[in-house]
Amino acid sequence: MFYLESLFLNNFRNYSKLRIDFHPRLNIILGENGQGKTNLIEAVFFLSVTRSFRTNRDQDLAGLPEQYFFIKGQFVKDDFNNLLQISYNDKQLKVVIDNDRKGRFDHLQQFPIVAFSPDDLLIVREGPAIRRRYINLEASRLNQLYFLELRAYHRVLLQRSKLLKENRNRRDLEKLLEPWDDSLITHGSAVIRFRKELVRQLAKEAAPIFSRMSVEQEELSLNYTCSFASDDNCVDLEKQFREALLKKRELEFRRQTTVVGPHLDDLCIIINGRDSRKYSSQGQKRTAALALKMAEVTMLRQKNGSWPILLLDDVFSEFDGQRKEQLLDFLAGINSQCFLTSAVALEKLPAELAGCYYKINVQRGIISHEKDGPGS
Ligand SMILES: Nc1ncnc2c1ncn2[C@@H]1O[C@H](COP(=O)(O)OP(=O)(O)OP(=O)(O)O)[C@@H](O)[C@H]1O
Ligand SMILES: [Mg+2]
Structure with missing residues (x-):
């Protein structure tokens, strides 16, 4: 299995400092509008793809008024760990994997992630x-x-x-x-x-x-x-x-x-x-x-x-009941680590996912963790 085990952020969007562990299966990120749910999965996406799904400008990601940010993630693939670090400073982006300096897009295929957000309608x-x-x-x-x-x-x-x-x-x-x-x-x-x-x-x-x-x-x-x-x-x-x-x-x-x-x-x-x-x-x-x-x-x-990591930003607010159910069934049927953001609590999870997730609450760039269920 392939998953992101932990994430550290420094001055990324509205996160001044964050250290968080993730569940290997499902992470439900909850919070009101404008609190930092999308920012969190944007950071996860950036680690893998070295670009954002919302902007082409690196500097937009730096927490204002500063001009730098830092993202560090520990990926687990089968029994191996990879530490991926990306820093942005002085308009320069630096990628380091396990202490080796890399080119910006060298690792494009190493940590596969698929993101889906309402903007994909475009x-x-x-x-x-x-x-x-x-x-x-x-x-x-x-x-x-x-x-x-x-x-x-x-x-x-x-x-x-x-x-x-x-x-x-x-x-x-x-x-x-x-x-x-x-x-x-x-x-x-x-x-x-x-x-x-x-x-x-x-x-x-x-x-x-x-x-x-x-x-x-x-x-x-x-x-x-x-x-x-x-x-x-x-x-x-x-x-x-x-x-x-x-x-x-x-x-x-x-x-x-x-x-x-x-x-x-x-x-x-x-x-x-x-x-x-x-x-x-x-x-x-x-x-x-x-x-x-x-x-x-x-x-x-x-x-x-192995399955890629899946990021679903605010998807559930946009679909009707049947589509929501189909999507959850799809998620239950695959073995991806999944990150879901939502401004409202999710009603019902398929039995396969019950007890296999962390609930992560976000408020103004600060996280509180609720570890749910026996599987977590
Ligand atoms: N570069 C930045 N520096 C500091 N804060 C920022 C930066 N970019 C965005 N923000 C702040 O991050 C917040 C938005 O975060 P985000 O888009 O993650 O919200 P959200 O929780 O996904 O909300 P919604 O439910 O509306 O989608 C806003 O308060 C915005 O002002
Ligand atoms: Mg959002």
Whole structure:
């Protein structure tokens, strides 16, 4: 089993100092609005992913008015312990695992965590950029090669788009673009292949979860849409990418930027055959977002052999009775360490979870622990 055993925070959001032990199975974090429930699981998420699910700016996490924070967590995996320490000071982030200094994203796959918060509705509801960000994070966590290809692709994209912005004569520019086109196609095609495979697997896992959670056994499917015409099995992807680039040359010169490539792709989330962004209800969208996250949980388990840690922020206030029950059943059926936040007490837990949890009360960044039940 894989779990976070303890956490220490210094000057993180509204926690000036915190030292807490967690239950290996379920931790229910209760408190009124604005007390620090989300902040607590944000810190847990940050340990694993080295970024927040709410902000891209590290400095937002430093307890005001200071400019530093420190997070330390003890993870247990089977019989091994890992001490992970992250400090932020002077705009610099430092990651240390068991006394070894690491690069910021080196441990992206080592301590797998899946977070679900009300904001995840945006994945279904908003524009493509947010879905690309979602896919990039998930694919990077499942495959280190994806992360490297994506990084290489973004470097090429930046250079190529910079060239297009420089005012040169057309012939010079054509010549200069050639090698960049090659790299763009190589790394871009790799990124697209990884993403299509991820989407195929996600769809396979998410569909049954979604239909179980929906009242009328609705159907969820996913479709990865490329910024250029390409076949599903990606056999001629490089050729199709090149053709599209040549076809869009004029447009690129005019717009002075790269207009073809995976930085413009999208993931279409389809419920009962229709684009959910346009046709689905708020509840259907929320259920689809949750099904995607739960699918990710099962995929991480298949990849790693152990369940990822699961963070559920304020999820229960948003779902109706049946969905709440389905979600709790799902949690009872897997063997993840789970963190649940809620502003109201939870009514009924499945029998499998009763007595296997800590209740953690939060008030203005101060924690009080109630250790419940015989299993704790
Ligand atoms: N950088 C920061 N420094 C100090 N305090 C902060 C910082 N960022 C947020 N806060 C405080 O943290 C509190 C919000 O915490 P959090 O979002 O965890 O609340 P919550 O318990 O999840 O509430 P809700 O039930 O409304 O979601 C607010 O009081 C906010 O002012
Ligand atoms: Mg909150």
